[in-house]
Every structure is written in C-alpha cells, then in structure tokens.
Amino acid sequence: MNEASETPRQALERSRQATIKAFRQVDDSTLVRLTRLTLPEIRAIQREVAQVLPAGNLPAFVLSGLVKLKGRRVSGEQAQRDVATLLRGISLLPQSLYGVFVAGPAAVLYAYQKLLQLSGKDLDSAFPQGTWQFYLQFGLREDTARHACETLGFHRDISTSADPLLEASAWLCAALEMLYSYDDLLAVDWCERVTLRLVLEEAARAEIGRRSPFATLIQDWNQARPYHGPPDDVDYFAHRRRVFQDFLREPLDTLPQAAREHFRRRRQACFAEELPAYQEQMSILAALVPDRYHEQKAPIPLWRAAVAFVWQGRTYLLPACQRDEKGSPLCYPSPGDETPVPLYALPDGTLCTADHCPLVVDRSGHVYCQEDGRRLGDLCPPTPEMVRGWVAAVFSARDLGPAPGLDLLLVESPRSLQPRLREQLPEATRAELDALRRAPIFLNWDVQSRQQPLAHIRRARRGIGDHALTIFRTDRGVVFDQSHVFFDGMWGMAVAEVMTGRAMCWRHRLLGQPKPPVLGMPVPLALNVTPEFESLAQAECYPGEAAAESGGVDMKALACLRRWLRQRGASLTVNDVLILYRFFHARWYRPSQEVRQAVADFGRRANTPAAREALQSIEETWARFQETNPALLIPMDASNISPRERVFPTTFRNPLTEIEQKYAAAQARHQAYRNSSSPGDWDAFDRARRELLAYLKAFGELLDALKAVTMRGESFNTASIRLLAHLPNSMQHLLDQVPQRIGILNEVLKGNEVFSNGGRVAPGSSLTRFISAKDDGETKALVWGVLTDDQDRMQISLRDFRPFVPPLLALGERTLVDLLAEDYLQSYVRGFNRFVADLGVLVAQEA
Incomplete structure (x- = not known):
C-alpha cells in the first residue's frame, strides 16, 4: 500500500x-x-x-x-x-x-x-526515589499539574479590624519559618507514618492486628494528629512529638515484649537508612529547571533562598537569611550570642569564613566546618521587626504603573519551550529570573474574591513555574497552590494547615507591637521583555480551563443511605457512592435549557471556521460522553505504606454495567408495589431489590479489593474478597476486572478522568476546598476534587479540559465554557442527591 x-x-x-x-x-x-x-x-x-x-x-x-x-x-x-x-x-x-x-x-x-x-x-x-517521583518530573510539569486547597483558619482567628501590615508580616514570618523547619516537618510526619506501619506489622505477626487498638490505629491518629501548636506557642514539633508518644503508649504496651523489641530495632534501621533520602526527595528548597522533556530539581542553598512577595502586581524578594550591609550572610555562633560572623561565597558556590575555611550549610540553616564537621552556628531568618519594616516599605512604595506580564506569559507557556523562551530575554531579565527561581514560596498579597473557584483564584500571579508553593490571599481565606513535583494532595493539605496555624501564631506574637520603622525601599523585579519573546510566548500560551464548584451534596441523606445499606449487607464508603453515581451521571447527563440556549446563541455568532469547529466539538463531546463508561484515575495516598512512593494511582471503570438496569427494574417494581400493595408485587419488588443489593455489595467489595491490591502492591487473590458466595453467574466476569498487579504508569495511561477525594479533614482543621491536578497528557478530560470539612460539609470541584474548552477560550468565550462546566457539575450534584434519596427509599422499604 x-x-x-x-x-x-x-x-x-x-x-x-x-x-x-x-x-x-x-x-x-x-x-x-x-x-x-x-x-x-x-x-x-x-x-x-x-x-x-x-x-x-x-x-x-x-x-x-x-x-x-x-x-x-x-x-x-x-x-x-x-x-x-x-x-x-x-x-x-x-x-x-x-x-x-x-x-x-x-x-x-x-x-x-x-x-x-x-x-x-x-x-x-x-x-x-520511586516510579511516581520519576514520572512527576516528566509527566506533571505544566501549570495545570498543580493542585490547590484553601484554609479559613487565619481569617476566622481575626477578631479585630483588618491590619494588612500585621497580616502580611505574619504570613511572611510563617513562610520564612517553613523554609528553615521543612526538614523537621518532613521528619515528624515520616516518623509517625513509618512507626505506625511497623507497629501494625508487628501486631499482624503476633496475630492481634484485628484487635483494639490496632484495627483503627491509623484512623485514630489521623483524628488526633495536631496541626497547630498549643496557645502558649511552645515549639510545634516538640508538641507534636509529645502527642504522638502519648498516643503510641497503648499500642506498644499491647504488643508482646519480643514484638516491641523487634519493632524498635526495625524503626532504628529505617530512620538511619530511609529518612535522610526522603527529606532530600521532598525538600522544597529546590528549583525546577525545565528541559525539553523533563524537570531537573536543582537544590537551593538556604543562604541564597528568598520568599517572593507580590503586591500590586509586582514581585519583591525578601532574603531568607540575615545579611550584613555588604550582602554577606550572617552566622550566629550560639543562641544568645549577638555577634554574628559574616560568611563569604567561594567560586564554587559554597560558603567559607573570613579565613577561607570551607563550610557546609544544611537545609535547616546549621553551619558546619567542612573539614572536621564542627558546628559553627546557624543562619537566621530576618527578625519579625525586620519583616514588618520591609513590608511597610513595600506598602509605601510609589505606584510604578502597569505591572509587567513576563511572569504570566512564562507560567502559561509549555515547559518544554522554557529554555528557548528565556533565551529571548535581556541578560538583566535572565538574572532576575535566576533570583526568582531561588524563591520556593510565593506570597501573592493582592486580594481576590473567595467567590471564585479555586482554579480561577490560582491563575493570578504565581511565579514562573519553577517553585514549589504559591499562597494567595482572598477576602475570607488563603489558597495554597502546589507543584505536584513537591506535594501530593494529602501532604499539600497537611502543609497548608500547619502553615495556617503558624501564621496565626505569628499574628498573635506581632499583635500590639509598635509601628516598625520603614526600611530602605525594596526594589521590585523589572522583568523586562523583548518583542521577540512576547510574540513567541503569546503564540504558545495555554488558554486555560473551565472550572466549577458545588457544596450542595446532602450529607445527612447520604449518611442515612449508607446506614441502611449496611443493614442490608452492602457496605459502601462515601467515595464508593460518589464513584458509582459518576457512572450513572455520565450516561444520564443532558444539558440544561440554559446551556442549550447559550450554545444556540454561540452557534448564531459562530461565523468563522474555528467557531464552527468549536460548536461541533461541543455536540460531539456531549454525545460521546453519554456513551462512555468513565475510566477514573483514583490517586491513593501511599504515605502510610511507603512515604517515598507518595501516591499509588489506580484506574477504575465500572465493570457492573448491568447495575443501571437492575436499579431501573427495582424502581419499576417498587412503583408497581406502591400502586397496588399486593403480595405478588411485593415479592417481585423484593426479588429485584435483592438483585440490586447484590450488585451494590459486589461494587463495594470490588473497590475494596482494588484498593487492597493498589495499596499493598501485591497479587490479587480471589479468596481475599468475599464475592463468590453471593454473585449471580452473570457477574462472575467481575473477578476478571481486578488486575493481578498494579503498575503506576499503566494506570495513568488508562484513566480519562481524575477522581481525587481528600476525605473528611481532621477535627479543628480549617481546610474547606481542594482541586486536584491534571497530568500533561491529553487523555484526562475532567478532574474531580472532593473534600469534606470538619463540619461535615462536602465541597466538589471540577476542572474541565474537555476538547471544546481550549478552542472556545481562544475565541474569548470564557463565560460559555464556565457555564458548560457549571452545568455539568451541578447536574452531577443534583442527580447525586436524587439518586441517594431514591436508592434510600428502595433500600429502606418495608412490606
């Protein structure tokens, strides 16, 4: 041919x-x-x-x-x-x-x-560093591969009138503190998770793993783990370690003596062999260096690091350590010694003393003599007074006119093009970008409305894509935007809650202090561009995504349904029901009249080939989704199994497609019984309900089995799930749907949607919203994020990347694409509530 x-x-x-x-x-x-x-x-x-x-x-x-x-x-x-x-x-x-x-x-x-x-x-x-970490630096590079969450604790804590200077200073102090203490936070979290895993393994060997307190040990610690320190502002990490030691006393005392001794030997070996490598893997003191195909993580020496602060569209850099008037970092020899020693940079980028003694500075700021390992002192962050004076100077700066657009152009351009794009910039601008990439944390203090979806809030100024964390201020909360290379969803939310607590502590500490003197005027980054850069970058910028959020799930009805299902022998988690209804929703969705009208209006003005293609894409996507059984990529937190692995992804496509017919049959039989109340109609309804319940039970157990295979990385054993006793012959094929072994990259390949549920937050947590990340491939059309706050309110987010979104955005149809996403999400939530109510009626019906 x-x-x-x-x-x-x-x-x-x-x-x-x-x-x-x-x-x-x-x-x-x-x-x-x-x-x-x-x-x-x-x-x-x-x-x-x-x-x-x-x-x-x-x-x-x-x-x-x-x-x-x-x-x-x-x-x-x-x-x-x-x-x-x-x-x-x-x-x-x-x-x-x-x-x-x-x-x-x-x-x-x-x-x-x-x-x-x-x-x-x-x-x-x-x-x-594990397959997932390797994959992240190749496959989750773009701006859409960042996830975000929101906390409200800081704003709830403000009982007096707003004080912008005080609040900005508190968050800058918290950010600086996080740079110095991040290794400590990684260590305390890692130690808790590894310790609990080892305790549970010893309990299993002693054949007491199903007893109290082991049966619910991890869940109990998730509820007890403190994310904030006590009011007296003692050291947070010391407080958290003490709480964990108290929590661990009962399970350790319950273990046999030999098991306790074996546990301690194993834990000591793990700490020595694995913890330092994990801290290096997860450190945020690193910049992402874009290549054509992947990201390199370049360590940032603490003495060269900074915190970026965005005010009125302009970016300022606050050095992470104190310096003398010549710009040399200062080493404080011991606590209480007020005579710091200046340090100097060697040609190879390391530090030395005035007599040229080479030094080593760790990520916590401890300074050691390279030759003999002797500790000479510590680097220190700017004092609170310095921070307040610096913020006051930024706030008093004169208006410099329109802010530069370089940062937004870069962050919205493909990472593979970054080397070429940056080569087009003036030498002075490239030097500014080198300084900017040494800021692991960006604090954008230009206030935004909380009424927006997180996916829209995070599109404000957010650096150039090389850093770990951006923090946005809204009128009622704080949003954390996190690179997936450094943070997975659960870890990112934990860090957000800890930082919120630390900012609250800093605010209380700074409250009532005298007005600081305004220091020398900080100079914002100019970020000048060339016409060649602008034309190239604007042609390559990603147009964005559509987004919607809803807090309309009826949690009381959902709790009742799950209780009734348990009484009938079918145990489904909240996430099981959400996933089950996603299968129904994909088939049942029909655009609302408002959306139909908006699309028709767009059709009347679609007078270009690009507009007509976008219109056709909308209709084709609607039709295709109604015929699709969604393949949901479900990220599972691996930190309790192996912190290094971070995430175990698995893909689930409902194999029980007959469940839709079983549900419809049970509804029809129930309606017939309601109309006649005859014994024959009751028997027919009861048979239909029993068959539906068998499918629901199988659905829940299938997800349990898939989770077990994914989390343990072991072969699937049909005897490990209790399916065979009650499955009809027509459902025996279900066993073929459970993979023999989970492969991370194979699972990523198969999914066409992401469904990420952060669960219910710990008591006292102020986390409220969460959006998940999209990989850089072209297969993920929808990204669902679910989070339930400590008041049992569920928030569902949707990031919409369906094929019609980019062309519509390129045509300037932002309102239409957001309406399409909003309609899809709201129809899911409304339909979910109806499904829960109707299924509850079927399950609870008595003769």
Whole structure:
C-alpha cells in the first residue's frame, strides 16, 4: 500500500510492526540469559512495548544500550537520558499517527520499564526515589499539574479590624519559618507514618492486628494528629512529638515484649537508612529547571533562598537569611550570642569564613566546618521587626504603573519551550529570573474574591513555574497552590494547615507591637521583555480551563443511605457512592435549557471556521460522553505504606454495567408495589431489590479489593474478597476486572478522568476546598476534587479540559465554557442527591 494513501490506523499498525521487527535484531539468547524469561514471555513484552510506543527502531536501540551495560543496576541519570531519547524520538513520529495515538510521558516511561525488564535490569536502581517521583518530573510539569486547597483558619482567628501590615508580616514570618523547619516537618510526619506501619506489622505477626487498638490505629491518629501548636506557642514539633508518644503508649504496651523489641530495632534501621533520602526527595528548597522533556530539581542553598512577595502586581524578594550591609550572610555562633560572623561565597558556590575555611550549610540553616564537621552556628531568618519594616516599605512604595506580564506569559507557556523562551530575554531579565527561581514560596498579597473557584483564584500571579508553593490571599481565606513535583494532595493539605496555624501564631506574637520603622525601599523585579519573546510566548500560551464548584451534596441523606445499606449487607464508603453515581451521571447527563440556549446563541455568532469547529466539538463531546463508561484515575495516598512512593494511582471503570438496569427494574417494581400493595408485587419488588443489593455489595467489595491490591502492591487473590458466595453467574466476569498487579504508569495511561477525594479533614482543621491536578497528557478530560470539612460539609470541584474548552477560550468565550462546566457539575450534584434519596427509599422499604 502507498504510505501516502494509508489511514492513520494503518500507519499506526505499520509502525508497530516495524517496532517488533527491530526488536528481532537484539539477540534472543542474550535476553533469555539476562532475564531468565522464556522466549514467548520476551515476545509478549516486545509486543506490549510496540503497542504503547510504536516508534520504529528506537525502543530496540535503547534496549541494545541497556543490554550492553554491565551489572543489573541502572543509574537514575542513565534512566533520565534513556527516557529523554525515547521522548525525542516520539517527537519525530509521522503526524498521521497523532489522531489515533498519543505517546505522552506515561506511555514512554511505561515502555522504558518494560525495556528494563527485557534487559534484566533492576527497576529500583533506575528510579531511586520511586516510579511516581520519576514520572512527576516528566509527566506533571505544566501549570495545570498543580493542585490547590484553601484554609479559613487565619481569617476566622481575626477578631479585630483588618491590619494588612500585621497580616502580611505574619504570613511572611510563617513562610520564612517553613523554609528553615521543612526538614523537621518532613521528619515528624515520616516518623509517625513509618512507626505506625511497623507497629501494625508487628501486631499482624503476633496475630492481634484485628484487635483494639490496632484495627483503627491509623484512623485514630489521623483524628488526633495536631496541626497547630498549643496557645502558649511552645515549639510545634516538640508538641507534636509529645502527642504522638502519648498516643503510641497503648499500642506498644499491647504488643508482646519480643514484638516491641523487634519493632524498635526495625524503626532504628529505617530512620538511619530511609529518612535522610526522603527529606532530600521532598525538600522544597529546590528549583525546577525545565528541559525539553523533563524537570531537573536543582537544590537551593538556604543562604541564597528568598520568599517572593507580590503586591500590586509586582514581585519583591525578601532574603531568607540575615545579611550584613555588604550582602554577606550572617552566622550566629550560639543562641544568645549577638555577634554574628559574616560568611563569604567561594567560586564554587559554597560558603567559607573570613579565613577561607570551607563550610557546609544544611537545609535547616546549621553551619558546619567542612573539614572536621564542627558546628559553627546557624543562619537566621530576618527578625519579625525586620519583616514588618520591609513590608511597610513595600506598602509605601510609589505606584510604578502597569505591572509587567513576563511572569504570566512564562507560567502559561509549555515547559518544554522554557529554555528557548528565556533565551529571548535581556541578560538583566535572565538574572532576575535566576533570583526568582531561588524563591520556593510565593506570597501573592493582592486580594481576590473567595467567590471564585479555586482554579480561577490560582491563575493570578504565581511565579514562573519553577517553585514549589504559591499562597494567595482572598477576602475570607488563603489558597495554597502546589507543584505536584513537591506535594501530593494529602501532604499539600497537611502543609497548608500547619502553615495556617503558624501564621496565626505569628499574628498573635506581632499583635500590639509598635509601628516598625520603614526600611530602605525594596526594589521590585523589572522583568523586562523583548518583542521577540512576547510574540513567541503569546503564540504558545495555554488558554486555560473551565472550572466549577458545588457544596450542595446532602450529607445527612447520604449518611442515612449508607446506614441502611449496611443493614442490608452492602457496605459502601462515601467515595464508593460518589464513584458509582459518576457512572450513572455520565450516561444520564443532558444539558440544561440554559446551556442549550447559550450554545444556540454561540452557534448564531459562530461565523468563522474555528467557531464552527468549536460548536461541533461541543455536540460531539456531549454525545460521546453519554456513551462512555468513565475510566477514573483514583490517586491513593501511599504515605502510610511507603512515604517515598507518595501516591499509588489506580484506574477504575465500572465493570457492573448491568447495575443501571437492575436499579431501573427495582424502581419499576417498587412503583408497581406502591400502586397496588399486593403480595405478588411485593415479592417481585423484593426479588429485584435483592438483585440490586447484590450488585451494590459486589461494587463495594470490588473497590475494596482494588484498593487492597493498589495499596499493598501485591497479587490479587480471589479468596481475599468475599464475592463468590453471593454473585449471580452473570457477574462472575467481575473477578476478571481486578488486575493481578498494579503498575503506576499503566494506570495513568488508562484513566480519562481524575477522581481525587481528600476525605473528611481532621477535627479543628480549617481546610474547606481542594482541586486536584491534571497530568500533561491529553487523555484526562475532567478532574474531580472532593473534600469534606470538619463540619461535615462536602465541597466538589471540577476542572474541565474537555476538547471544546481550549478552542472556545481562544475565541474569548470564557463565560460559555464556565457555564458548560457549571452545568455539568451541578447536574452531577443534583442527580447525586436524587439518586441517594431514591436508592434510600428502595433500600429502606418495608412490606
């Protein structure tokens, strides 16, 4: 067949066959010797690679290189080079393939893991910080890959009239404190999670794991964990460690003596071997350095770090440590010694004393002599008085006119283009960007309305995409926008609550202090651009997303339904019911009359080819979604199993599609019984209800089993879920839907929506809202975020990336895309409440 006349699918198949053919050039006997796999197993893996990465001879080329490496270990640097090679090759694929195949970072990394397997290499050595961390730096780079949450505690704590200077100073002090103490926060959280895991493992070995207090140990600590210090403002970490020690006393006393001793030996070994590496992996004292294909994490020495402060659209940098009048960082030899010693920078970027003694400064600011390890003192953040004076100077600065747009252009441009874009900038601007990337925390103090969705609030000035955390102020709360490279959802919310508590403490400490003297006038970053940069960046800027939020879930009705289901033998969690209804909603959704009218109005003004294509995309997307059984990517917090792994993602697509018919049949039988009240109609309804309940029970147990496989990383054992006793023959295929083993990258590939539920926050927490992140691939159309506050109010967020969103935004149709997202979410919430009420009637009905 002529290549010019073949269809995209034919071209894809030809490319896959070429990939398989290239694999045949690698010696089979060598692969068998290195892997101890059989030849059929090797062929199956080669076909799998060709399926996900049909890149001609490129996979075989990388495989040949791996085969030539001596030993089983592959360095992380080698893995990065190999993956970059594969990504570079993917960019050369014929454009005709892109209609039927999208090879994003997850597909490439998945294929690379298979190549490691084919070459007999050790996967752990290639991904020393875990597969998820490696994937994040390739596949969650863009601005949409950040998630956000909101706390209200600081504003609730303000009983007096607002004092902008006091409040900004409190948050800056909290941010500076976080830079110095972040390793301590990581350590205390890691120690709690690892300790509880080891205790539970010892209890299981002693065959007492199902007894109290072990059966609910993690849940109990989640409720007891303090995110704020006591009112007397003692050291927060000392307070938290003391609370944990008190909590741990009962479970340790319950363990047999031998188990306690074994636990202590294992914990000591874990602390020595694993904690330092985890702190390095998770530290926010690092900048993301964009390459064409991935992000490098470049450590930021604390003495060079800063906190960025945005005021009236302009960005100021507050150094993280005290300096003398010449700009040298100051080392304080001991607590109470008021005579600091200036330190000096060596050509290699390290510090030394005045007599050229090389120094080492750790992430907490402790200063050591490099030669003998002797501690010389500590770096210190600016004093509260210095911070207040600095803020007062910023607030009193004259109006400098319109703020520069460079930061917004950069943060909304693809990360792969960043090196090229930044090369277009003046040398002075590049120097400013180098200083800006040394600010791990941005504090945007330009107030925004809390009435907006989080996804809109976070699009204000937020740096250039190289840093870990941005904090936004609203009129009633504080929003934390977090890079997925540094934060996963649960950890990000924990950090947000801790920082809120620390800001509250700083506010109380600063309250009533005399007005500070205004220091020398801080100079904002100019961030000048060139016309070449502007034209290139504006052409590449991502247009954005649609977003909506709702707090309308009827939690009382949901609690009643779950209680009635338990009485009937079907145990479903809150998240189970939400996921179940997402299956119904995808099929049942019909646009509201308001949306239909808005789309019709758009159609009348769609007088360009781009507008007509956008209109067609709306109709096609509606039709396709009604025929789709959503594949939900569900991120599960891995920190209680292995903090290093961070997240275990799993994909769930409802295999019990017959449940819709069973639900409709039970409703029809119930209505017939209500109309007649005859014994025959009752019997028919009862049979229909029993069958529906069997499906609901199976649905809940399937999700339980999937969670167990995902969280433990173990093979699925049909005996481990209690399905066989009550499943009808028509449902036996359900067992085939549970994977034998969860692979992180395979799960990311399969999902077309993200469904992330942060659960119910701890008592006393002021967290209220949460939005999840979207990976950089093109398959995730919707991103759901769910959070329930400590007053049992559920907030659901939706980030909408359906195909019609970018073209509509490019046409200036922001109001329409947000209306489309709002309608979809509100229909989900209204329908969910109806579903819960109607199902509750069916379940609770008595004869």
